[in-house]
Amino acid sequence: MEESCRESPAESGQALPLTRDSSSQTISLGPRFSKINLFSLLSLWLELFPQERPEDNNNPVGVNIIRSVGLVVVRESKVVGLHYSGHELHAGQAAIIQHAARLADCQLYFSRRPCATCLKMIINAGVSQISFWPGDPEVSMLRSGPHAPAGQISEEATLDAVATEKLKSNSRSHICLLLQPLATGMVQFVGETSRECDFMATLTDDDPGLNTEEVFYFSKRFLIEDCHQHREILNQMHLENFCVEPYFSNLRHNMRQVVKVLAAVVAGVPQQHCGFHRSASPPHHEGVSQEVARHCIIQARLLAYRTEDPKVGVGAVVWAGLNGLGRLSLVGCGYNAYPAGSQYAEYPLMDDKQEDRKRRKYRYIIHAEQNALTFRTRDINPEEAAMLFVTKCPCDECIPLIRSAGITHIYTTDHDRDRNKGDISYLRFSNLKGIQKFIVSKLICFPPFFKKISFVFAAPWISPEAEYCHLAYSGFP
Numbered sequence: 001m002e003e004s005c006r007e008s009p010a011e012s013g014q015a016l017p018l019t020r021d022s023s024s025q026t027i028s029l030g031p032r033f034s035k036i037n038l039f040s041l042l043s044l045w046l047e048l049f050p051q052e053r054p055e056d057n058n059n060p061v062g063v064n065i066i067r068s069v070g071l072v073v074v075r076e077s078k079v080v081g082l083h084y085s086g087h088e089l090h091a092g093q094a095a096i097i098q099h100a101a102r103l104a105d106c107q108l109y110f111s112r113r114p115c116a117t118c119l120k121m122i123i124n125a126g127v128s129q130i131s132f133w134p135g136d137p138e139v140s141m142l143r144s145g146p147h148a149p150a151g152q153i154s155e156e157a158t159l160d161a162v163a164t165e166k167l168k169s170n171s172r173s174h175i176c177l178l179l180q181p182l183a184t185g186m187v188q189f190v191g192e193t194s195r196e197c198d199f200m201a202t203l204t205d206d207d208p209g210l211n212t213e214e215v216f217y218f219s220k221r222f223l224i225e226d227c228h229q230h231r232e233i234l235n236q237m238h239l240e241n242f243c244v245e246p247y248f249s250n251l252r253h254n255m256r257q258v259v260k261v262l263a264a265v266v267a268g269v270p271q272q273h274c275g276f277h278r279s280a281s282p283p284h285h286e287g288v289s290q291e292v293a294r295h296c297i298i299q300a301r302l303l304a305y306r307t308e309d310p311k312v313g314v315g316a317v318v319w320a321g322l323n324g325l326g327r328l329s330l331v332g333c334g335y336n337a338y339p340a341g342s343q344y345a346e347y348p349l350m351d352d353k354q355e356d357r358k359r360r361k362y363r364y365i366i367h368a369e370q371n372a373l374t375f376r377t378r379d380i381n382p383e384e385a386a387m388l389f390v391t392k393c394p395c396d397e398c399i400p401l402i403r404s405a406g407i408t409h410i411y412t413t414d415h416d417r418d419r420n421k422g423d424i425s426y427l428r429f430s431n432l433k434g435i436q437k438f439i440v441s442k443l444i445c446f447p448p449f450f451k452k453i454s455f456v457f458a459a460p461w462i463s464p465e466a467e468y469c470h471l472a473y474s475g476f477p
Ligand SMILES: O=c1ccn([C@H]2C[C@H](O)[C@@H](COP(=O)(O)OP(=O)(O)OP(=O)(O)O)O2)c(=O)[nH]1
Pocket: 309, 311, 312, 314, 335, 336, 337, 351, 352, 353, 365, 366, 367, 368, 369, 392, 393, 394, 395, 398, 416, 421, 424
């Protein structure tokens, strides 16, 4: 993350009031995520990072009681790691393997209370804080396990709860609950802006509304519908303080709001019939799967809601990995904001439709890609695929940085592409060579017979430019 400890009026769940810039011009701003909101949302979303083999989610006999977990590692207010459970490693173990003793003094944000196996190693590494979402823990208390009757907390989960509690009481790391109320109006703001975001504008003419299926799915996953069960789980986790009213209702309300916001952001990048199609053989590695690309673009969209630009939020995340396959590791992430350390509204906020040029924002704002690359956690190895996921077409100022950093793939929208807006231009992206470009675009629907043929021959929605690929809305079943 790019900034250190700037706090805007919206930080602790407050609505942003009208704000004045240095010249007393009044501007209204939307609410934004606090850092804690952002880390919680990222951790929840990371839990759903697409796996090569699907998580054994709907196991009828509930044999697998270990749940997937998402994890955000933060050092000095900056994200230095994004992790998720895989087939071999839990998210906590993946963080240990990647960061080792560099985890010392970091803050860890988990989407579930981690199991004792992860917790002991994390405490041992000397992290300063471990927080978790107050739902079903990693060793599930909702799934019953092979030998326990359905609906009953398994012996394994009870033993894990005892062990984690013992580790907690003997640990110097501060272990706490991960939840902060969202800024007032945030749910509505995200709902509305999601419907208007570049991805939606490109992909559909319909107003999709809040995807109720997505809300339902996330509710099932991250909330515990039954109040008694939720209380029981909180008690097992020694969070009995939250079991009494009004704290219990507040907790559940805040959890629901966060889940709604996540569903709204996710709904802003439609999933159905999406596919990556390429028109030329790649100079580097193949890109990631369409599911992974969508997942990463949604990470970038979450980051964009932390913007300091009063008009346009941009988020960027860079992942790298050998062949673009297997476990990716985070290079960096960021959003557009004023230089780190600046005070809120210290710089002009005007855009190109307002005021004279010297009073506009453009010379001051650090772009999302610039923050992602400046505060990257590691360099990019020339052998690996390095993928930038960014919610807006990269501008001319960013293109040379992206190329020099060793980015091999860009996933974005083409909103503003080829435009010169005076203070900011987007002319260089189209001619950028040597980097695979994946653009979100809408499918031209074919009758069923032509669908298969269109895959083999160059389809009309694929740009004729060499090395130019599309995240296309496909009509394949
Ligand atoms: O590669 C880029 C390009 C832009 N931005 C940010 C910088 C600035 O905060 C905002 C500028 O957005 P835009 O070009 O849309 O200008 P605007 O004047 O805010 O909006 P409009 O489209 O109405 O002209 O986007 C990035 O973070 N990365």
